[in-house]
Amino acid sequence: MGPNTTTAPDTVGETAAPARRSRVYPWIVFALTFGLLLSDYMSRQVLSAVFPLLKTEWALSDSQLASLSSVVALMVGLLTLPLSLLADRWGRVKSLLLMAVLWSAATLLCALATNYEQMLGARFLVGVGEAAYGSVGIAVVLSVFAPRVHSALSGAFMGGGSFGSVIGVALGGVIAVNLGWRWSFAAMAVFGLILVALFRALVSERKLTDAAVLDDPADTPTGFRAPLSSLFSTPAVVLAYIGGGLQMFTAGVLLAWLPSFFNRSYGLAPDKAGAMASIFVLAVGSGMVVCGIITDRVSRDDPTKKWTTAVVYGVLSLVFLGAGFQMPSGSTQLILIGIGAFFSAGSSGPIAAMVANLTHSSVRASAFGTLTLANNLLGLALGPFVVGLLADRFGLVTALQIAPLIYVVAIVALILGKRAYPAGRRKLAALTAIS
Structure with missing residues (x-):
């Protein structure tokens, strides 16, 4: 098949979008969704910055430290697909809000943990909350942008994980040294909850439907x-x-x-x-x-x-x-x-x-x-x-x-x-x- 055959279905939606569709609103959706992605990885990776402090305070082995990190990845791997399926049917905006509230609250529980077992349970909940955010978030972002910029937006969105990881480790380390490791987790949790409030106020299923760019006629x-x-x-x-x-x-x-x-x-x-x-x-x-x-x-x-x-x-x-x-x-x-x-x-x-x-x-x-x-x-x-x-x-x-x-x-x-x-x-x- 030549280029003309494959191009038409990808671009038809760009001419079908409503004439009065806002040019600003899609970027608001992207900014808030990307911000929550940063929060996702900041909450996930801040643990690395406080490893030495936890090891000393609780006398943890390296394998115990590793388990606090790997339990998040394990939950993400196991739950991403089923929770993404659920989000497609229950509503993507409601799902994103619930996920962000859960991982932020769980990160706050990390700040309150008094032993390894409590920290492991809190990290488990962080993984559950973060499991499907990337897949559902990128689906929301791409729904309000034309296909001609999908690769750039997908790359930027997925690259947010790297940026969030670096911010989480760097900022978490500074806060831990100056205020104590518990405040590192607390700061990440507060940042996530603020973004949840903004997302709830500015993004809804109805607004996403009005702003949608259709990839295909159906x-x-x-x-x-x-x-x-x-x-x-x-x-x-x-x-x-x-x-x-x-x-x-x-x-x-x-x-x-x-x-x-x-x-x-x-x-x-x-x-x-x-x-x-x-x-x-x-x-x-x-x-x-x-x-x-x-x-x-x-x-x-x-x-x-x-x-x-x-x-x-x-x-x-x-x-x-x-x-x-x-x-x-x-x-x-x-x-x-x-x-x-x-x-x-x-x-x-x-x-x-x-x-x-x-x-x-x-x-x-x-x-x-x-x-x-x-x-x-x-x-x-x-x-x-x-x-x-x-x-x-x-x-x-x-x-x-x-x-x-x-x-x-x-x-x-x-x-x-x-x-x-x-x-x-x-x-x-x-x-x-x-x-």
């Missing part, structure tokens, strides 16, 4: 619900999930293991190693935003080019990270790793846009929940774990040299997905025609 609010099987009904969308998950593998490795790498290979103290690693974490998040913007401009006249850009970002990260970790310690190595980190998750925005283009709006939060599940199971959770196993056997540097090779599998999945994309669009058109 995305009108007719009450039609696409079957859940449509989440996996085409090879293209399945390959997007797989490619998306695998391209997060190395990004997850960088987020988890760069502090240890700088500690062991460069002899930096833990605090300085963490500060150095935060620069590369910011590079990962910035790459998501910039690569999304580039993708939208390149693919404006041909949506299939989103697949091409995703492949290019994977190739660039494979080359630069592969070369960087082979180099001896020094400025050249840091530059190469920095460039590779910039592109390491650059495919996130294009892939999220592809998932949006291949699924009906009535199950889109569920589709993003499925993508989030793939990102966690195949990438963010699997990557650090596999590198840990390899590091025990071969050493951390060797493990980091091996990790970028996973991009080869991701690239193959994305190339196959591009070939299957026109058929996937036709199948979606047939589904919307019966609604």
Whole structure:
């Protein structure tokens, strides 16, 4: 199929939007939803900043400290899809508000915890509250913007996790040193609850419906619900999930293991190693935003080019990270790793846009929940774990040299997905025609 065949369904909605649709309101929705995403990751990652204080005060082992962090990721991995399905049916705005209230209240409980068991229970609730926020939040954001900017918005939204993580660790550490670790959690909780109040006052299902930009003719609010099987009904969308998950593998490795790498290979103290690693974490998040913007401009006249850009970002990260970790310690190595980190998750925005283009709006939060599940199971959770196993056997540097090779599998999945994309669009058109 040529470009004209695949472009029409992606752009038809841009001319169907109401003439009086506000240009400002979508950006208010984005700002508030993005702000809550920052709160999500600030509440999740502030724990890392107070690890040394908790270890000393409660005499915790490293495994106990790790469990306080991993329980959140575990809940996110297990609950993202079912809670996304529930949000599609119960209402996305109500769901987002409930999630944010829960994780903020649970973060406040962390501040009040007096022992390991209470902290573990509070962190469990943080994970439950945060489980589906990313998938439902991005579905809300994309619903009020034209498809031509979906890659940029998806990249910016997903990059918010990196920014929120850095803010949570940096701000949490400053507050902990000056006021005590309990105030670190309390500050994150208060920030989240303030944003909840603003979101509740300014965003509603009715306002979102009025501001909606329709991706497809049948995305009108007719009450039609696409079957859940449509989440996996085409090879293209399945390959997007797989490619998306695998391209997060190395990004997850960088987020988890760069502090240890700088500690062991460069002899930096833990605090300085963490500060150095935060620069590369910011590079990962910035790459998501910039690569999304580039993708939208390149693919404006041909949506299939989103697949091409995703492949290019994977190739660039494979080359630069592969070369960087082979180099001896020094400025050249840091530059190469920095460039590779910039592109390491650059495919996130294009892939999220592809998932949006291949699924009906009535199950889109569920589709993003499925993508989030793939990102966690195949990438963010699997990557650090596999590198840990390899590091025990071969050493951390060797493990980091091996990790970028996973991009080869991701690239193959994305190339196959591009070939299957026109058929996937036709199948979606047939589904919307019966609604």
